[in-house]
Every structure is written in C-alpha cells, then in structure tokens.
Amino acid sequence: MSELLCIQQAALSYGEHIVLSGVDLSLARGDLLGLVGPNGSGKTSLIKAILGLRTLSAGCITIDGINVATDPFGARVRMGFAPDPALLPGYLTLRQVLDVAASARAQALDEGLLAFGETLQLAPYWDRRVEALSLGTRQKLAILIALVGNPPLLVLDEVLNGLDPIASFEVKQELKRRCAAGSAVLLATHGLDMAPTLLTRAALLTRGHIAKTWNETTIAQWKHEDPAAFERAVVATLRGLDEFR
Amino acid sequence: MSPDQLALRLQVGNWIAARRALSGESLFLVAAMTAFGAIALVVIIQPLAHLKARVDQLPDWLAVALAALVGLVSASTVLRNSIRLTRHQASDWLCALPITQAQRMQFRRQHALRLGLVAALPGFLLLAFLGWPSPVLPLVALSAYSPGAWLALAYTPRARRGVPRRSAAQVRDATGLNILGASLEPASARWPHTARFAAASLLLVPMGSGPLLVIALLLTATCLRAWLDLMAHYSERLTESAAWLSAQPLQPVRLLWCFMPTLLRRSALLMAVPLLGIALSPAPLALLPAAAAATLSTVHAILLIHVERWHPVRRQTMAAVHLIALVLFAQIWLPIAFLAWAIFILLLWRRRHV
Numbered sequence: 350m351s352e353l354l355c356i357q358q359a360a361l362s363y364g365e366h367i368v369l370s371g372v373d374l375s376l377a378r379g380d381l382l383g384l385v386g387p388n389g390s391g392k393t394s395l396i397k398a399i400l401g402l403r404t405l406s407a408g409c410i411t412i413d414g415i416n417v418a419t420d421p422f423g424a425r426v427r428m429g430f431a432p433d434p435a436l437l438p439g440y441l442t443l444r445q446v447l448d449v450a451a452s453a454r455a456q457a458l459d460e461g462l463l464a465f466g467e468t469l470q471l472a473p474y475w476d477r478r479v480e481a482l483s484l485g486t487r488q489k490l491a492i493l494i495a496l497v498g499n500p501p502l503l504v505l506d507e508v509l510n511g512l513d514p515i516a517s518f519e520v521k522q523e524l525k526r527r528c529a530a531g532s533a534v535l536l537a538t539h540g541l542d543m544a545p546t547l548l549t550r551a552a553l554l555t556r557g558h559i560a561k562t563w564n565e566t567t568i569a570q571w572k573h574e575d576p577a578a579f580e581r582a583v584v585a586t587l588r589g590l591d592e593f594r
Numbered sequence: 595m596s597p598d599q600l601a602l603r604l605q606v607g608n609w610i611a612a613r614r615a616l617s618g619e620s621l622f623l624v625a626a627m628t629a630f631g632a633i634a635l636v637v638i639i640q641p642l643a644h645l646k647a648r649v650d651q652l653p654d655w656l657a658v659a660l661a662a663l664v665g666l667v668s669a670s671t672v673l674r675n676s677i678r679l680t681r682h683q684a685s686d687w688l689c690a691l692p693i694t695q696a697q698r699m700q701f702r703r704q705h706a707l708r709l710g711l712v713a714a715l716p717g718f719l720l721l722a723f724l725g726w727p728s729p730v731l732p733l734v735a736l737s738a739y740s741p742g743a744w745l746a747l748a749y750t751p752r753a754r755r756g757v758p759r760r761s762a763a764q765v766r767d768a769t770g771l772n773i774l775g776a777s778l779e780p781a782s783a784r785w786p787h788t789a790r791f792a793a794a795s796l797l798l799v800p801m802g803s804g805p806l807l808v809i810a811l812l813l814t815a816t817c818l819r820a821w822l823d824l825m826a827h828y829s830e831r832l833t834e835s836a837a838w839l840s841a842q843p844l845q846p847v848r849l850l851w852c853f854m855p856t857l858l859r860r861s862a863l864l865m866a867v868p869l870l871g872i873a874l875s876p877a878p879l880a881l882l883p884a885a886a887a888a889t890l891s892t893v894h895a896i897l898l899i900h901v902e903r904w905h906p907v908r909r910q911t912m913a914a915v916h917l918i919a920l921v922l923f924a925q926i927w928l929p930i931a932f933l934a935w936a937i938f939i940l941l942l943w944r945r946r947h948v
Contacts, residue, residue, distance in 0.1 A: 400689075402690065422692055422695075425690060425691060425692040426692040430691075432687040432690065436686060437687050438601060438605070438687060440608055440609070441604055441605065441608065442608070445601075445608075449600050449601045449688070450597075450691060452595070452596075452597045452600050453693050454692060494687075
C-alpha cells in the first residue's frame with residue numbers, strides 16, 4: 350500500500366459543536382502536504398484525531414493500513430509528532446527528554462538525530478533543563494522528538510513558529526530529505542509564503558471541511574513562476590467562501 | 595522500564611542533583627524542618643496524650659469504626675491521584691508516542707498507590723500512637739485502606755476532553771455563598787465527588803462525644819490542607835499574572851492589592867470550621883489566639899508569595915527561616931514572636947515592588 354495516511358469522511362464533534370465533517374485526505378510516501386486554514390478551522394483537532402487522541406464520530410483514519418481507532422499503538426509506531434513545546438517536561442534535560450522518547454520506541458538514541466540537533470545549534474543545551482530554555486529551543490526539541498525512531502509519517506503542527514532563520518532552514522531541508530527518502534509529512538501551518546518552495550501538495554481546511562486542495566503540478570508551477578501565488582490563492586478562496594463574506 | 599517510569603526516575607535524579615548543587619541551602623532546609631518537626635512534636639504531644647485518653651474511653655467498636663473511617667478516607671487519596679494522573683496522561687507530551695495503554699495504566703496505578711501510601715502514613719502513625727501498645731487500630735485502618743485503594747485503582751476515570759479544567763476562582767465579584775464555593779473550589783478539585791456525602795455523614799455523630807474530637811482533628815487537618823491548596827493555587831495565579839503583566843505599566847503592588855482581600859476572605863472562610871470547633875470546645879478562649887495566628891499566617895504567606903514570586907525556591911527557604919524564628923520566639927516569650935512577625939512583614943513590605 351503506497352498511502353501512508355488515509356482519512357475517509359472523518360467527522361468529529363465536541364458535544365453539539367461540529368469540528369470536522371466529511372474530511373477526506375490522503376498522503377503517499379514522498380508527500381509533503383501543507384494543511385492551511387484560518388484559526389479555529391479544525392487543523393489541530395484533525396491532527397489530534399490522526400494521533401488517536403480524539404475519537405471520530407464518523408469515518409476512519411488509517412496509518413499505513415492500520416486503523417487509528419482500533420490500534421492506536423500500532424499507528425503511533427509509524428508516525429512521529431512534535432508535541433506542544435509548552436507541554437515538554439521542564440524538570441528533564443534535553444538529552445533526557447530524547448532518551449525517554451527513544452525508550453517509548455524501544456530504541457537507543459540515534460547518533461544521526463543528535464547530529465541533526467547540533468545542526469539546529471542545540472549542542473550547548475543538551476544537559477540543560479527544558480524549563481530554562483527559550484520557546485525556540487523548546488520548539489527545536491519538539492521537532493527532534495518527532496524524528497526519534499525515523500517514523501515514516503511525520504505529523505507536525507505549526508512547528509516552524511519561533512525558530513531562528515538557520516533552524517527554520519535546516520528543518521525545512523530535513524523534511525524535504527525525509528520525503529525524498531520515502532517518508533511523508535503533514536504540516537499544519539500559517540506560513541503561506543514558504544509553501545511553494547517546501548510543499549508538494551496543500552489543502553485548505555475551513556469550518557471543519559476541506560474547501561480546496563492544490564496538487565503537485567500547480568504548486569511546482571507557482572514555485573517557478575510566482576512564489577506569492579499560493580498566498581493569493583488561499584486568500585481568494587477564503588474570501589470567496591460564504592462564511593468569510 | 596516504561597517511558598513514564600524512566601521520566602520519573604530521571605526527574606528524581608535531577609532533583610537530587612539540584613539539591614546537591616545547593617548543598618548549603620539543602621542542609622539548612624533539612625535542619626530547619628527537623629527542628630520544626632521536633633518543636634511541633636513537643637507542642638502537640640500534650641493534646642495527643644489528651645486525645646489518646648479520650649480514645650481509650652471509647653467503646654471498642656467505635657474506636658475500630660473510626661480507624662476504619664481513617665483507612666477509607668486515606669484510600670480516597672489513591673482515587674484522587676489516579677484521576678489526576680489519568681487526566682494528565684490524556685494530554686501530556688508522551689500521549690502521542692507509541693506507549694501501550696497497559697504500560698501507562700500500570701505506571702498510573704503504581705504511582706497513585708505510592709502517593710496514596712505517603713498521604714496515608716500520618717493517619718496510620720496517629721492511629722498507632724492512639725492504640726499503643728495494641729496494633730489493632732492501624733491494622734483495622736490498613737484493612738479498610740487496602741480494599742478501598744484496590745477499588746480506587748480498578749476504577750478507570752474517563753479522560754476529560756479538550757482543555758483540562760483549571761482550578762480557577764474568580765478574583766472579584768463573588769459574594770455570599772459564591773465566596774464559600776470559590777474558597778473551597780481549589781481544594782474540592784482534588785477531592786473525589788463522593789467527599790461531600792462523606793462529609794454530610796459526619797452530622798450523624800453526636801455533639802460532645804469522643805469521636806467528635808477525632809473528627810474535629812480530621813476536619814482541622816483537612817481545612818489546613820485546603821488552606822495550603824488555596825495558597826499554592828493563588829501563588830501560581832499571582833506568578834502567571836505578574837509574568838504577563840510585567841511589560842505593562844502596572845506597579846506590582848497593585849496586583850498584590852487585587853489578590854490580598856479575596857485571599858483573606860477565603861482563608862477566613864476556610865479557617866472558620868476549625869475556629870468554630872475551638873469556640874465550641876471546653877476552652878473557647880483559645881479562639882482569639884487561634885484566629886490571630888490564622889490571620890497573621892495568611893498575611894505573611896501572601897506577602898511572601900508576592901515578594902518571591904520569581905524565585906519559588908527562595909520562597910521555601912525564607913518561609914522556613916521565618917517559621918522557625920517565629921516558633922522559637924513563641925517558645926521563649928510570646929510577645930517577641932509578634933514583634934518578629936511585624937519586622938518580617940515590614941521587611942517584606944519594603945520589597946513589595948521587586
């Protein structure tokens with residue numbers, strides 16, 4: 350099966366508040382899909398459903414053929430997620446956090462991951478406690494947690510926020526490298542300007558449903574001809590929707 | 595070893611390393627706490643002996659029933675910890691990692707049991723003292739505690755969805771019964787929902803009886819704990835508020851004034867129960883010094899929290915220093931303790947703009 354992530358008619362609600370309805374989305378190996386949308390459109394809820402932290406009211410989500418609802422453990426083995434930097438344990442050091450994350454995957458800490466951490470300029474901080482770190486440094490750590498164990502699917506929610514220019518560049522390069530090597534990345538982001546140079550596909554989520562998708566050909570065309578076109582396309586689509594008039 | 599256990603082990607290791615790094619301060623804290631414990635023991639040994647005499651007069655069945663009650667109440671802490679850990683695990687940084695539910699549940703149960711045993715220890719020691727030399731009372735408590743703890747661990751609470759509920763209380767605009775509700779709220783967030791029914795059952799105990807003394811002691815301990823919860827809760831809120839308002843043209847003392855009246859009111863309500871108990875006791879005149887001690891402690895704690903809001907470790911150390919000094923002065927000559935308190939308050943007040 351080439352599809353790493355398959356979302357079919359996903360629906361989610363909190364009480365009477367409908368958060369997601371009829372969401373269809375799929376990611377094949379090599380895809381780097383950007384999930385964009387206004388605040389409160391359901392991006393984070395969709396990601397939590399993919400992680401198995403929210404139970405869908407309808408539809409299903411599979412990771413590499415494994416149903417998240419019935420086997421969340423099996424699904425999580427195949428995906429990496431960068432947790433919210435605010436949730437990272439302040440009482441542990443950076444290296445200890447990575448050790449704990451590696452132990453969850455029954456693996457020793459990969460030297461390659463530590464080397465990437467040093468590329469992100471984390472070397473001076475390995476033995477410092479998380480509580481003493483800046484937001485950007487915590488964000489780098491959260492990204493490393495997602496990469497522990499080289500999972501084939503990466504689910505990333507606004508991970509480029511707060512990163513310095515070098516780290517932001519290196520993370521984007523790493524994501525591209527991983528996709529080229531056969532992984533897939535779902536990246537929820539508001540950074541529309543960098544989308545054409547980074548993404549292979551994009552989907553616009555509004556009011557809990559996918560309003561529009563852009564395929565690889567369109568994005569590649571924008572990348573070469575007009576890098577600002579994606580931002581204009583998203584804004585135009587949003588303005589064209591009834592709820593934004 | 596599960597990731598949860600590994601994280602806990604690393605956390606404990608880091609704590610020990612940090613304490614070793616501050617060896618002087620750590621040594622002082624240990625010495626201060628030991629001294630305070632020794633003084634507290636000397637102070638409470640007489641009331642405890644009085645309590646033991648009263649318990650000795652109780653019919654056997656009643657003493658056994660009280661010991662069983664203490665065991666069951668102690669078991670409720672296991673339930674409380676289990677619920678808290680379940681909700682924490684539902685949204686912590688490990689929740690999206692491939693860890694089996696069985697692993698997480700096992701850690702949760704072990705940790706809740708450990709915390710529950712630590713919380714139950716003072717009650718069991720008190721019963722051992724009251725029943726000495728017979729071991730019946732602590733054994734009865736333990737035999738009530740064990741099935742209670744087992745049931746608590748077998749219960750799997752439903753993880754709350756969305757943003758976890760913060761034990762937030764309104765700072766202003768609370769009147770009448772709302773104040774009482776808001777006062778108890780931070781503490782009640784830590785209690786199981788059945789606690790209120792257990793509390794209501796205390797009304798069945800006849801006034802002036804021996805059991806009432808034991809229950810009054812339990813209630814006083816509960817209120818003291820609720821007061822500590824209230825202080826910890828507002829300490830967190832004050833620090834949070836100070837952090838996000840620090841860039842605004844707002845003098846820190848204005849923030850303090852915002853919190854102080856509410857905290858005083860709520861502390862007064864929490865202390866009302868033990869103070870009422872003293873008023874109804876054979877020594878009602880003890881009410882005045884007890885009320886004064888409660889008020890002075892609250893003012894002192896609030897000011898200490900405010901001044902050391904950026905340095906919680908220093909707050910602990912300074913609180914220990916002040917407490918030891920006040921207790922020692924009170925042992926020598928009580929009026930000096932009031933004078934020392936006034937000096938401490940003055941020193942803290944002068945640093946209120948820090």
